[in-house]
Amino acid sequence: MADRLTIARPFDAHLHLRDGAMLRAVLPETTRHFARALIMPNLVRPVVALDDARAYHARILKALPAGAVFQPLMTLYLTETTDPADVATAHASGLVHAVKLYPAGATTNSASGVRDFDKVRPVLERMADIGMPLCVHGEVTDPDIDIFDREAVFIERVLDPIRKNTPGLRVVLEHVTTSDGVDYVRDGGPLLAASITVHHLIINRNHILAGGIKPHYYCLPVAKRESHRQALLAAATSGNTGFFLGTDSAPHTDALKENACGCAGCFTATNTMSCLAGIFEAADALDHLQAFTSENAAGFYRLPPDPATITLCKGEPVTYPDKIQTDDGPVSIFQPGFPLHWKVTP
Ligand code: DOR
Ligand code: ZN
Numbered sequence: 597m598a599d600r601l602t603i604a605r606p607f608d609a610h611l612h613l614r615d616g617a618m619l620r621a622v623l624p625e626t627t628r629h630f631a632r633a634l635i636m637p638n639l640v641r642p643v644v645a646l647d648d649a650r651a652y653h654a655r656i657l658k659a660l661p662a663g664a665v666f667q668p669l670m671t672l673y674l675t676e677t678t679d680p681a682d683v684a685t686a687h688a689s690g691l692v693h694a695v696k697l698y699p700a701g702a703t704t705n706s707a708s709g710v711r712d713f714d715k716v717r718p719v720l721e722r723m724a725d726i727g728m729p730l731c732v733h734g735e736v737t738d739p740d741i742d743i744f745d746r747e748a749v750f751i752e753r754v755l756d757p758i759r760k761n762t763p764g765l766r767v768v769l770e771h772v773t774t775s776d777g778v779d780y781v782r783d784g785g786p787l788l789a790a791s792i793t794v795h796h797l798i799i800n801r802n803h804i805l806a807g808g809i810k811p812h813y814y815c816l817p818v819a820k821r822e823s824h825r826q827a828l829l830a831a832a833t834s835g836n837t838g839f840f841l842g843t844d845s846a847p848h849t850d851a852l853k854e855n856a857c858g859c860a861g862c863f864t865a866t867n868t869m870s871c872l873a874g875i876f877e878a879a880d881a882l883d884h885l886q887a888f889t890s891e892n893a894a895g896f897y898r899l900p901p902d903p904a905t906i907t908l909c910k911g912e913p914v915t916y917p918d919k920i921q922t923d924d925g926p927v928s929i930f931q932p933g934f935p936l937h938w939k940v941t942p
Pocket of ligand 1: 612638703704733814815816817844846847860861862
């Protein structure tokens with residue numbers, strides 16, 4: 597088994613960088629290993645228009661550590677009043693690469709998301725015309741639907757009808773968590789893809805709830821039972837171009853996580869590549885790591901492959917700090933629960 601692996605510098609196709617002090621603290625954790633990332637628009641005041649995306653892009657570039665080479669790919673937050681022409685202008689600018697659909701109330705800062713999917717139909721039709729991808733948080737918000745069933749029900753009641761009504765629409769089912777989602781994407785043809793997080797490859801719902809509640813493993817969509825994790829693992833390590841890394845690294849301060857009503861999100865940016873190398877090695881699939889972390893998302897988003905590389909080396913267990921410090925307070929780093937032997941060399 598090789599103990600050194602050089603791959604194209606990774607692309608995180610789903611990343612929360614936040615803003616202000618949090619942005620400054622978390623950005624270096626991503627730029628250390630990643631060439632580019634698709635930046636989620638769910639700021640407290642969401643990124644709804646091209647001007648918002650331009651301003652946020654500038655704040656990200658300003659926060660870059662000295663010498664970092666990193667391309668933030670911006671997204672717009674879809675609302676029921678989003679104008680199709682504005683979306684087309686944003687796409688044509690080259691700065692905005694996708695639109696994000698949050699069902700209203702599904703997750704962090706999603707209150708301005710979509711309640712009535714018919715209202716966004718003109719935007720989706722325009723996106724299909726211009727080939728602009730729609731990134732979907734795939735969970736229904738109906739309180740009558742069990743939280744563990746919300747992804748499968750969303751596919752049946754919302755996503756499949758949208759795709760059938762909007763031929764040509766390119767869709768990413770974000771942070772897929774179920775075998776239902778994996779099957780749907782595998783059979784969905786070249787216009788459909790899914791991003792997969794590191795934490796959903798590692799934890800199932802027992803990790804959150806058995807032996808004491810673990811707030812740092814709580815995220816949305818919530819991790820499901822083990823058979824679903826196995827389906828995600830098989831998809832991620834298969835080399836299938838329809839599945840790629842989107843970490844959904846989502847920092848919240850420990851005070852907000854370790855709370856009677858804790859926020860959803862796992863902060864994985866720091867150790868993502870070490871975790872993934874271990875996961876792919878255990879699945880005897882290191883030869884597919886580059887496809888998952890670097891090539892497949894670039895292909896879907898029609899970006900040229902990044903010429904830079906990173907090298908991973910295997911050795912004694914690598915240690916990462918438990919937390920990063922931010923001016924808003926500490927943020928715990930995701931703990932995979934197994935030793936990490938792969939290290940990204942400088
Ligand atoms: O766990 C999550 N955290 N899931 C999301 O969809 C949003 C994210 C966040 O922004 O905190
Ligand atoms: Zn997210």
